Amino acid sequence: MNLHFNQSLAKNYHSEPQKVRVLSEAWVKENSYCTNCSAQSLAEFANNKPVADFYCENCNEQYELKSKKA
């Protein structure tokens, strides 16, 4: 019984960072804007870009999701 319970906990804990990341990225795409040129939306880099997560298509300013480094 205890073993089964712990496995359930671990499963939930493991999936949480992914949920946060997905929600954070969705929020950025919906709500962000370029602070450099005030363009209304940012474009998303391909997955696993090491430096930045989003960039402005208008002026190429790059942005990073801070939560990723926690």
Ligand SMILES: [Zn+2]
């Ligand atoms: Zn811009």
